[in-house]
Each structure stands twice: as C-alpha cells, then as structure tokens.
Amino acid sequence: MTITIKDVAKRANVAPSTVSRVIANNPNISMRTKEKVRSVMEELGYYPNVNARNLVNNRTNVIGVIMPSASYAPFQNPFFPEVLRGITAEANEKRYGLYLSTSQTEEAILDEVKDMVHSRRVDGLILLYSTIDDPVIDFLLEKSFPFVIVGQPAEQLREAVSFVNNDNVKAAKMMTEYLLLLKHNRIAFIGGRSDAFVTIDRKSGYCEALEAAGIELDESLMVYHDEIFEGGEKAVIELMSRKTPPSAMIVTDDLMALGVLRMLFSMNISVPDDMSVVSFNNVLMSKLSTPPLTTLDIRIFELGYKAAQMVRQRILDPETPPKGLIVDHHLIRRATSKTYVE
Missing domain, CATH: 1.10.260.40 (lambda repressor-like DNA-binding domains)
Structure with missing residues (x-):
C-alpha cells in the first residue's frame, strides 16, 4: 500500500x-x-515525490556547473575537483542536485547553456571560468537567469554579475615581491590561457611589482600555455632558450608548476639552488612534489562553497542585487624558493 x-x-x-x-x-x-x-516518515517508509513538489514550486532543485571547454583539459587539473567539492558540500546541505556540463568546445558550451535555460533543466548556473567576451554571460544576462562566476567578470559587468574570486592582482604582486626580496631580478611569468581574467590579473600584479621595484619589463619572460603538466614543460623549454634565462619563475597553476619542475630536473637545473619556482592554488600534489612546491593557497574549496551559496540566494530571490565576494589567500613557503646568489 x-x-x-x-x-x-x-x-x-x-x-x-x-x-x-x-x-x-x-x-x-x-x-x-x-x-x-x-521519524514517522522513516518509520513508515514515506519518501516525498520530489518531481511533483518541484512542479508545484516551478523549480528543479538542480544547479548547473559549467566547466571550461574540454580543449583546456579541466579534468586533468586538480583545481576543478576541489572547487566542485566545495560546491557539492553546500548543495548537499540544501538538498540541491548538480548538473555538470562537459561540452568539448566553447560553441558547444553556449548551446548547452541555452538548452539548460530554455528547458528549465536547472534553477541556476555556476561558471567555473571567466574569459574576455564570453557569449554565455551575455546570454544569461539577457535572460535574467540566476548565475554566479568563480572568477572575475569583465570590468564593465562587475556591477551586473555576481562572482566569487581572489584578488589575483594583489596575490601575484605579493608573489613577485616575495621573489624580489629573495634577490631575484629576472623573474619569468608562466600564465595559462591569455584571454582568461585570472591570467590577465596575475600578469598585472606581476608587472606592478616589477615596475615598483624599478625593473624594466621583459616581454620575453612572459609565456602562456594550457594549465596542464605539459604546458609547464613547454614553458620551461621556451624560457630556458632565452639568451639570458630567468633565475625564478612564477607559475599561474600548480599542475603547470609540476611540469616546470620535471623539465628543470631533466635539464639538470637544481630547484631551488639554480632556479626558484613559485605557484598558485596549493592543491594536494604541491606538497607531494619533489621538492615540495612554494605556492599560494587560494582556498579553492571556499570559492566553490561560497559560489553555491550565492547562486542559491539568487534562485530564491532573483531581485537580490549582484555582488562580488573576494576570498583571501596566503603564502605557503616550502622548498622551491630561496635567496638568489650569483
């Protein structure tokens, strides 16, 4: 019965x-x-008809999570499982399900987002990337659909879009100043995709620190590759072929930094004796690398958790004014950086 x-x-x-x-x-x-x-529900074995309740409420109780296109290999990078862990923690607390986009191209991402919105498959969206001139954001704003970005929207949209981010300019400036204090003055910058705001902001912080120290910017020391292991390897080959190689490298991502360490090792370049390397994210593998990686902890779990909270608030109250939330960061000093000695 x-x-x-x-x-x-x-x-x-x-x-x-x-x-x-x-x-x-x-x-x-x-x-x-x-x-x-x-207690009575459990005793009688009663389970609510979620679909029926959602129809009445005109909600799905599902949040869509939009990954970068697979061409940038997000599933290889431990940043994404950690930010998803934060999103999942909040979603589970509030009994929301997740719908994960795995589209292979940027065009396919837009098509999938349009389908999610038009079919009301999800109540809101979290974008795990932010790039210049993203048509997904334009579409979501046009449709007044609840969404939050993990990252930094374009400057002209910062009053219209909710986002959770680190102060990446400040963070990269601090990392550069740290290396300057260690007496390095030829510091390379290894960025991810050049149209991503995280790369743009971290490059800005790097440049600000060098300019403040009176060091002329050297464009040949700024390179960009996919944020994967092989991207770090390619960056080292490119930088070490310069007429005057750097004595230190700032890498915008820990996974890339592991590729950097591996390639430097294969070239018999000792870290940190011959080359200092610092990075961002503080994923688990950074403390397990050889040597353990000096990195900036950007609190990835908190980025995801806060993003899930914010998108849920926008779902429940679409009139909530957009806001930006900045998550703090701190330096984790390990064994890949030391004072430069000529």
Missing part, C-alpha cells in the same frame, strides 16, 4: 500541511516537530 502525507500526519498527530512544511524545511516549524515528523 502506498504511504501518503495523510498517513504520516495521522501517525505524527499533526496536520498534513505541517508534514508538507517539514518536507520543505520551513523555518517556521519547530525542530521538535520536524524531528517527530521525520
């Missing part, structure tokens, strides 16, 4: 409307009543 809300209400000695409010986790229902009703 099918168990209904009325059966639960009768056994718990409450009104059917109270059971419905308990299912919806209504804050006006006392914790004692919630516990009693949930």
Whole structure:
C-alpha cells in the first residue's frame, strides 16, 4: 500500500500541511516537530515525490556547473575537483542536485547553456571560468537567469554579475615581491590561457611589482600555455632558450608548476639552488612534489562553497542585487624558493 502525507500526519498527530512544511524545511516549524515528523516518515517508509513538489514550486532543485571547454583539459587539473567539492558540500546541505556540463568546445558550451535555460533543466548556473567576451554571460544576462562566476567578470559587468574570486592582482604582486626580496631580478611569468581574467590579473600584479621595484619589463619572460603538466614543460623549454634565462619563475597553476619542475630536473637545473619556482592554488600534489612546491593557497574549496551559496540566494530571490565576494589567500613557503646568489 502506498504511504501518503495523510498517513504520516495521522501517525505524527499533526496536520498534513505541517508534514508538507517539514518536507520543505520551513523555518517556521519547530525542530521538535520536524524531528517527530521525520521519524514517522522513516518509520513508515514515506519518501516525498520530489518531481511533483518541484512542479508545484516551478523549480528543479538542480544547479548547473559549467566547466571550461574540454580543449583546456579541466579534468586533468586538480583545481576543478576541489572547487566542485566545495560546491557539492553546500548543495548537499540544501538538498540541491548538480548538473555538470562537459561540452568539448566553447560553441558547444553556449548551446548547452541555452538548452539548460530554455528547458528549465536547472534553477541556476555556476561558471567555473571567466574569459574576455564570453557569449554565455551575455546570454544569461539577457535572460535574467540566476548565475554566479568563480572568477572575475569583465570590468564593465562587475556591477551586473555576481562572482566569487581572489584578488589575483594583489596575490601575484605579493608573489613577485616575495621573489624580489629573495634577490631575484629576472623573474619569468608562466600564465595559462591569455584571454582568461585570472591570467590577465596575475600578469598585472606581476608587472606592478616589477615596475615598483624599478625593473624594466621583459616581454620575453612572459609565456602562456594550457594549465596542464605539459604546458609547464613547454614553458620551461621556451624560457630556458632565452639568451639570458630567468633565475625564478612564477607559475599561474600548480599542475603547470609540476611540469616546470620535471623539465628543470631533466635539464639538470637544481630547484631551488639554480632556479626558484613559485605557484598558485596549493592543491594536494604541491606538497607531494619533489621538492615540495612554494605556492599560494587560494582556498579553492571556499570559492566553490561560497559560489553555491550565492547562486542559491539568487534562485530564491532573483531581485537580490549582484555582488562580488573576494576570498583571501596566503603564502605557503616550502622548498622551491630561496635567496638568489650569483
């Protein structure tokens, strides 16, 4: 026999409307009543019809998560599992499901986002990337659809878009100043994709620090590759072929930095004796590398957790004004950096 809300209400000695409010986790229902009703639901084996409830509420209770196109190999980079762990933690607390986009090209991402919005497959979206002239953002703004960016939107959109980010200009400036204090004055910058705001902002911080120190910018020491292991290897080959190679490298991503370390090792260049290397993200592998990597902890889990909180707020109250949230960072000093000695 099918168990209904009325059966639960009768056994718990409450009104059917109270059971419905308990299912919806209504804050006006006392914790004692919630516990009693949930105990009866478990005892009777009653499970709410989520689809029916979502139809009534005109919601899916699903958040879409948009990854960068597969051409940039996001599944190889441990940043993404960690930020997804943060998103999942908040989604689980609020009983939201996740729909993960895995489109292979930027054009396919836009098509998939359009389909999600038009079919109401999700209630809101989290974008795990931010690039110049992204048509996805233009589309979502046009449709007034709830979304949050993990990253930095274009300057002209910062009053219109909700986002969670680090202060990447400040972070990269600090990392560059750290190497300057270690007496390095030929410091290379290894960035990811050049149209990504995280790369643009970190390059800006790097340039600001060098200019403040009176060091002339050398464009030959700035290179850009995909944020994968092989990207770091290619960057080292490019930089070490310069007439005057650097004595230190700032790498915009830990996975790339591992490729940097491997290629330097194969060239018999000792880290940190001959070359200092610093990076960003502080993923698990950074402390397990040889030698352990000096890196900037950008609190990836918190970026994801806060983004999920913000998109849920925008789903529940679409009139909530857009806002930007900056997550702090801190330096983790390990064994890949030391004072430069000529």
